[in-house]
Amino acid sequence: MVKKVLKFGGTSVGTIERIQHVAKIIKKEYDLGNKLIVVVSAMAGKTNELIDLSNQISENFDKRELDVLLSSGEQVTCALLTAALIKLKINSKSWLNWQIPILTDGDHNNSRIVNINVSKINQYLNEGVAVVPGFQGISKNGDITTIGRGGSDASAVAFAKLFDTDSCEIYTDVDGVFSSDPNKIPVAKKIDKISYEEMLELSSLGAKVMQPSAVQTAMMYDIPLQVRSTFTDRKGTKIFDQQNIDYTKSVTGVAYSKDDAKITLLGVEDRPGVAANIFEPLNKAQINVDMVIQNVSSDQKITDITFTIKRDDLIKTKEILQKNKNIKYESITHNANVAKVSIVGAGMVSTPGITYKMFKALADDKINILAISTSEIKLSVIIEEENTLRAVKKLHTIFELD
Numbered sequence: 374m375v376k377k378v379l380k381f382g383g384t385s386v387g388t389i390e391r392i393q394h395v396a397k398i399i400k401k402e403y404d405l406g407n408k409l410i411v412v413v414s415a416m417a418g419k420t421n422e423l424i425d426l427s428n429q430i431s432e433n434f435d436k437r438e439l440d441v442l443l444s445s446g447e448q449v450t451c452a453l454l455t456a457a458l459i460k461l462k463i464n465s466k467s468w469l470n471w472q473i474p475i476l477t478d479g480d481h482n483n484s485r486i487v488n489i490n491v492s493k494i495n496q497y498l499n500e501g502v503a504v505v506p507g508f509q510g511i512s513k514n515g516d517i518t519t520i521g522r523g524g525s526d527a528s529a530v531a532f533a534k535l536f537d538t539d540s541c542e543i544y545t546d547v548d549g550v551f552s553s554d555p556n557k558i559p560v561a562k563k564i565d566k567i568s569y570e571e572m573l574e575l576s577s578l579g580a581k582v583m584q585p586s587a588v589q590t591a592m593m594y595d596i597p598l599q600v601r602s603t604f605t606d607r608k609g610t611k612i613f614d615q616q617n618i619d620y621t622k623s624v625t626g627v628a629y630s631k632d633d634a635k636i637t638l639l640g641v642e643d644r645p646g647v648a649a650n651i652f653e654p655l656n657k658a659q660i661n662v663d664m665v666i667q668n669v670s671s672d673q674k675i676t677d678i679t680f681t682i683k684r685d686d687l688i689k690t691k692e693i694l695q696k697n698k699n700i701k702y703e704s705i706t707h708n709a710n711v712a713k714v715s716i717v718g719a720g721m722v723s724t725p726g727i728t729y730k731m732f733k734a735l736a737d738d739k740i741n742i743l744a745i746s747t748s749e750i751k752l753s754v755i756i757e758e759e760n761t762l763r764a765v766k767k768l769h770t771i772f773e774l775d
């Protein structure tokens with residue numbers, strides 16, 4: 374007998390038939406004598422639908438009420454799945470975030486789980502399957518809070534950690550983690566084992582199969598994860614401590630995101646403190662600046678500064694820059710149609726020439742690089758959005774991932 378967290382994502386519970394199918398997967402595990410905590414997402418599309426409804430009331434929908442609204446998606450799945458299990462003659466009970474409770478900290482719409490009361494559910498696991506909602510909790514003031522898009526993965530990891538389970542299995546709509554998004558790059562290959570570090574980079578850089586904060590928590594507390602398909606029996610991907618992995622390839626995967634924008638300040642006065650003056654108010658407004666490039670000025674007096682931000686922050690960022698009295702520049706330009714394409718691999722550390730190989734491949738395909746950032750195990754470039762898939766496919770091929 375082992376204690377497990379099983380997490381089912383939106384597509385896996387997207388219809389009544391799929392919920393019934395998920396109930397059968399759970400029954401198999403339950404019949405083996407396992408103690409099961411099942412974390413569920415809202416049915417596919419539900420959270421987006423709720424966001425659309427909120428926008429019809431107001432684009433500035435009250436944040437507290439938005440959490441009340443969005444958390445309802447997972448509540449629906451909890452009840453439907455639990456009832457499907459009961460129909461299969463399995464003892465099962467659903468628990469809402471405040472009934473457990475799942476305690477959160479931080480802002481509305483962007484909280485994080487800090488504690489989960491284990492007593493009631495632990496006791497119940499002797500009797501049946503506990504079904505709990507992902508993506509949410511309750512603050513110390515008693516308000517319902519959500520933990521960011523894709524947050525059910527983080528809920529699953531939090532349950533695995535606080536209940537000290539033997540495994541944490543993420544059931545989703547693909548067979549595991551692939552060398553690139555298998556729905557966009559059909560030649561992508563499933564990865565059998567991947568380190569926390571690589572998975573964290575891949576998910577932060579756009580591989581939405583795992584949510585980055587879930588991977589980060591798993592890495593911090595060394596909670597091995599398994600990503601696998603709800604719809605096939607194929608072996609999935611193990612995410613765990615990298616020491617156990619033998620690297621044969623320098624690059625493990627190619628990720629991309631299309632939610633970036635690029636801003637350039639032209640003709641900025643070049644003197645000490647200018648960068649701090651530009652970025653301080655952005656930091657205060659919680660705008661995340663990703664890549665920064667400063668040109669070397671020929672006369673040491675003026676320069677150009679380019680940086681990237683999330684596309685959603687573009688208007689706010691431009692407003693802040695335009696209001697900033699502490700900086701002098703000639704003009705601002707922006708490009709909202711850029712994408713970030715990244716290669717990730719722990720094997721990159723020990724392989725020389727990766728940077729050249731990536732730049733050369735993009736140049737051969739006439740793809741212009743607008744900004745670059747590197748770390749030990751990743752290399753990212755900003756390019757025009759229209760070139761995204763062409764760039765991903767090319768890199769996937771030249772780094773022998775096809």
Ligand code: ADP
Nearest residue numbers: 382383384545546550551553554556580581582
């Ligand atoms: P869930 O609803 O189960 O949480 P998500 O839609 O959040 O599922 O994540 C699964 C999706 O992630 C896949 O359908 C796939 O299109 C996408 N994806 C992007 N990059 C990758 C990758 N490298 N490996 C696997 N899936 C990926």
Ligand code: ASP
Nearest residue numbers: 414420508522523524525
């Ligand atoms: N339902 C939430 C979302 O769509 C959480 C999740 O599915 O992980 O973002």
Ligand code: MG
Nearest residue numbers: 382523581582
């Ligand atoms: Mg997800």
